[in-house]
Amino acid sequence: xxxxxxxxxxxxxxxxxxxxxxxxxxxxxxxxxxxxxxxxxxxxxxxxxxxxxxxxxxxxxxxxxxxxxxxxxxxxxxxxxxxxxxxxxxxxxxxxxxxxxxxxxxxxxxxxxxxxxxxxxxxxxxxxxxxxxxxxxxxxxxxxxxxxxxxxxxxxxxxxxxxxxxxxxxxxxxxxxxxxxxxxxxxxxxxxxxxxxxxxxxxxxxxxxxxxxxxxxxxxxxxxxxxxxxxxxxxxxxxxxxxxxxxxxxxxxxxxxxxxxxxxxxxxxxxxxxxxxxxxxxxxxxxxxxxxxxxxxxxxxxxxxxxxxxxxxxxxxxxxxxxxxxxxxxxxxxxxxxxxxxxxxxxxxxxxxxxxxxxxxxxxxxxxxxxxxxxxxxxxxxxxxx
Amino acid sequence: xxxxxxxxxxxxxxxxxxxxxxxxxxxxxxxxxxxxxxxxxxxxxxxxxxxxxxxxxxxxxxxxxxxxxxxxxxxxxxxxxxxxxxxxxxxxxxxxxxxxxxxxxxxxxxxxxxxxxxxxxxxxxxxxxxxxxxxxxxxxxxxxxxxxxxxxxxxxxxxxxxxxxxxxxxxxxxxxxxxxxxxxxxxxxxxxxxxxxxxxxxxxxxxxxxxxxxxxxxxxxxxxxxxxxxxxxxxxxxxxxxxxxxxxxxxxxxxxxxxxxxxxxxxxxxxxxxxxxxxxxxxxxxxxxxxxxxxxxxxxxxxxxxxxxxxxxxxxxxxxxxxxxxxxxxxxxxxxxxxxxxxxxxxxxxxxxxxxxxxxxxxxxxxxxxxxxxxxxxxxxxxxxx
Numbered sequence: 001x002x003x004x005x006x007x008x009x010x011x012x013x014x015x016x017x018x019x020x021x022x023x024x025x026x027x028x029x030x031x032x033x034x035x036x037x038x039x040x041x042x043x044x045x046x047x048x049x050x051x052x053x054x055x056x057x058x059x060x061x062x063x064x065x066x067x068x069x070x071x072x073x074x075x076x077x078x079x080x081x082x083x084x085x086x087x088x089x090x091x092x093x094x095x096x097x098x099x100x101x102x103x104x105x106x107x108x109x110x111x112x113x114x115x116x117x118x119x120x121x122x123x124x125x126x127x128x129x130x131x132x133x134x135x136x137x138x139x140x141x142x143x144x145x146x147x148x149x150x151x152x153x154x155x156x157x158x159x160x161x162x163x164x165x166x167x168x169x170x171x172x173x174x175x176x177x178x179x180x181x182x183x184x185x186x187x188x189x190x191x192x193x194x195x196x197x198x199x200x201x202x203x204x205x206x207x208x209x210x211x212x213x214x215x216x217x218x219x220x221x222x223x224x225x226x227x228x229x230x231x232x233x234x235x236x237x238x239x240x241x242x243x244x245x246x247x248x249x250x251x252x253x254x255x256x257x258x259x260x261x262x263x264x265x266x267x268x269x270x271x272x273x274x275x276x277x278x279x280x281x282x283x284x285x286x287x288x289x290x291x292x293x294x295x296x297x298x299x300x301x302x303x304x305x306x307x308x309x310x311x312x313x314x315x316x317x318x319x320x321x322x323x324x325x326x327x328x329x330x331x332x333x334x335x336x337x338x339x340x341x342x343x344x345x346x347x348x349x350x351x352x353x354x355x356x357x358x359x360x361x362x363x364x365x366x367x368x369x370x371x372x373x374x375x376x377x378x379x380x381x382x383x384x385x386x
Numbered sequence: 387x388x389x390x391x392x393x394x395x396x397x398x399x400x401x402x403x404x405x406x407x408x409x410x411x412x413x414x415x416x417x418x419x420x421x422x423x424x425x426x427x428x429x430x431x432x433x434x435x436x437x438x439x440x441x442x443x444x445x446x447x448x449x450x451x452x453x454x455x456x457x458x459x460x461x462x463x464x465x466x467x468x469x470x471x472x473x474x475x476x477x478x479x480x481x482x483x484x485x486x487x488x489x490x491x492x493x494x495x496x497x498x499x500x501x502x503x504x505x506x507x508x509x510x511x512x513x514x515x516x517x518x519x520x521x522x523x524x525x526x527x528x529x530x531x532x533x534x535x536x537x538x539x540x541x542x543x544x545x546x547x548x549x550x551x552x553x554x555x556x557x558x559x560x561x562x563x564x565x566x567x568x569x570x571x572x573x574x575x576x577x578x579x580x581x582x583x584x585x586x587x588x589x590x591x592x593x594x595x596x597x598x599x600x601x602x603x604x605x606x607x608x609x610x611x612x613x614x615x616x617x618x619x620x621x622x623x624x625x626x627x628x629x630x631x632x633x634x635x636x637x638x639x640x641x642x643x644x645x646x647x648x649x650x651x652x653x654x655x656x657x658x659x660x661x662x663x664x665x666x667x668x669x670x671x672x673x674x675x676x677x678x679x680x681x682x683x684x685x686x687x688x689x690x691x692x693x694x695x696x697x698x699x700x701x702x703x704x705x706x707x708x709x710x711x712x713x714x715x716x717x718x719x720x721x722x723x724x725x726x727x728x729x730x731x732x733x734x735x736x737x738x739x740x741x742x743x744x745x746x747x748x749x750x751x752x753x754x755x756x757x758x759x760x761x762x763x764x765x766x767x768x769x770x771x772x
């Protein structure tokens with residue numbers, strides 16, 4: 001392999017693909033990025049792959065000799081990022097010694113690599129269901145729900161986000177067993193070529209790991225929002241393709257819990273209040289609540305138009321905040337984990353929010369008011385003794 | 387105690403004094419800040435003290451009832467920082483229950499405190515030697531040397547910065563046994579009232595702990611640079627006073643090593659090169675050097691006008707950079723810990739720097755070129771086998 005390329009293009013490409021390189025690789029070669037140069041196309045292709053998430057991209061290069069090698073991702077990314085962008089770089093590899101030489105204006109680096117053959121192939125499904133999706137909406141569907149998934153690896157399917165496509169729109173959902181976030185987007189398709197074909201063939205429900213989706217979300221929000229993303233799904237693999245970039249994700253196995261049955265149909269208490277003021281109050285109350293199980297109480301009195309948020313961190317202190325509220329129902333009291341509330345309130349974008357609930361022990365729902373976003377955030381209350 | 391005060395003034399004062407509150411207090415009350423309100427002066431005085439560093443400041447308050455109490459610093463700082471700055475705060479304490487009530491527009495907080503009598507007195511020496519110092523120069527004398535002090539508590543005096551005042555100027559020095567930074571400032575005094583008195587009475591040499599000086603340096607750089615700082619020194623205590631703020635530091639005991647004898651008088655090799663380019667090269671080389679003992683080699687060849695910086699991280703890779711140099715002496719090679727070099731080069735502010743050395747095993751000195759700053763950074767080379 002021998003080629004010249006620009007420092008800034010190589011640097012951006014390495015930053016992108018290294019997101020798919022594991023910090024704790026299960027095999028030495030997985031700590032590396034794969035570089036493959038092709039004289040015919042004049043491209044240098046870069047790949048990072050942790051066996052679940054794979055990211056591949058290409059940059060233009062003046063390739064004098066085709067070839068491929070893998071290099072330690074962390075080290076190579078760091079060296080390239082510190083090189084001057086003023087002058088082009090020369091990369092050449094000796095396939096026998098597995099050494100790569102990197103020459104820039106200011107100096108020469110030699111880095112020990114590993115042979116390309118050891119690097120696993122990216123599962124590039126381009127058959128099965130194929131859709132053209134709106135990247136901004138897809139990014140929203142991930143961002144609005146991902147936070148509610150479990151970070152406990154033992155919880156398997158709950159460490160992912162479930163995506164259900166009904167032929168037109170997509171519903172994303174995530175839960176860790178204590179809270180559930182659901183977003184329904186009814187116009188995720190960028191393009192409809194043959195509507196009938198599509199509806200019949202393209203329905204799916206798949207659960208993708210949150211860790212990988214976090215990288216997909218970053219990638220989608222940096223994409224051109226007017227260009228659709230090509231989405232392929234087949235045999236438990238999902239592939240996103242946009243221009244030169246390819247992302248592959250292996251889905252989690254199993255069927256996702258039927259979460260819709262958890263969402264209550266009717267509510268005896270409905271409260272509406274200002275979202276930002278509520279967040280500010282909760283953040284202050286959280287300082288004390290964090291000292292004692294994160295528990296806060298919300299109470300209303302049908303006589304006054306205020307919601308009261310209180311916390312009692314035994315032996316440390318107490319806090320109490322009030323907020324104007326528009327209220328339908330009886331006076332009641334309900335307790336929550338303040339961290340769960342803050343997580344969900346931060347992804348809702350409306351000015352006003354609605355808290356709908358029944359008993360202090362049954363699920364409560366937070367949702368936006370006067371918004372065309374169909375988002376529901378269910379939180380299980382904490383049982384309290386008075 | 388009962389008073390009203392502004393959220394923003396209380397918040398700034400708390401941020402300042404809490405810097406002197408230990409993260410690992412040796413006694414519960416040392417995790418607290420002391421609040422003392424005085425009806426007569428209309429002031430709320432705040433104090434943080436970790437037995438080595440003490441910071442005290444006052445803010446205006448409308449005091450209805452004098453009194454004093456201590457409150458958990460971390461919790462109180464966090465609550466106050468999150469309150470709205472729109473409305474004044476009411477603080478009142480119940481000395482019997484040791485509870486403090488904090489009322490703001492949006493809510494009410496009660497925090498459990500501890501009695502003020504348990505809080506140790508700040509050692510407010512205002513006798514002994516007294517000087518008026520330039521805060522900017524004092525800040526520089528700390529900043530330029532502190533990094534070279536040892537972070538190993540077992541090294542006692544070497545965990546501090548030594549300050550020597552000769553009646554006119556101040557010399558600051560710090561060493562960890564591997565490198566030594568020395569800055570000489572000959573005009574540190576802001577005001578000379580009676581020059582003869584001063585010279586005879588004010589000479590001192592004192593070593594102050596780096597941990598505390600780090601906070602003093604932050605404080606000094608935020609001071610009005612045109613207002614002199616009052617400096618008192620007596621019986622191993624140093625006190626800085628500026629307007630409403632008082633900082634006390636307990637000096638380290640013992641006599642600081644006679645470092646001046648370590649600085650060579652003459653050099654057989656003198657190299658001059660661009661500081662920023664040298665830093666950029668070292669930072670790139672450091673990526674590889676960090677993989678293998680941080681060792682880098684600098685070599686010159688009297689025939690070409692280049693300095694070569696190389697590193698060899700066995701089995702990982704090698705790096706080599708070149709830099710134009712103006713050079714007097716024989717061709718030679720010398721090795722350093724790259725982290726030591728970067729630490730020192732970052733505090734030198736000149737464009738050009740000078741490396742003066744003799745043998746590859748004797749101390750090397752980095753110093754600014756074309757600068758009126760009298761700074762020397764001595765680094766012990768690393769012995770290398772060829």
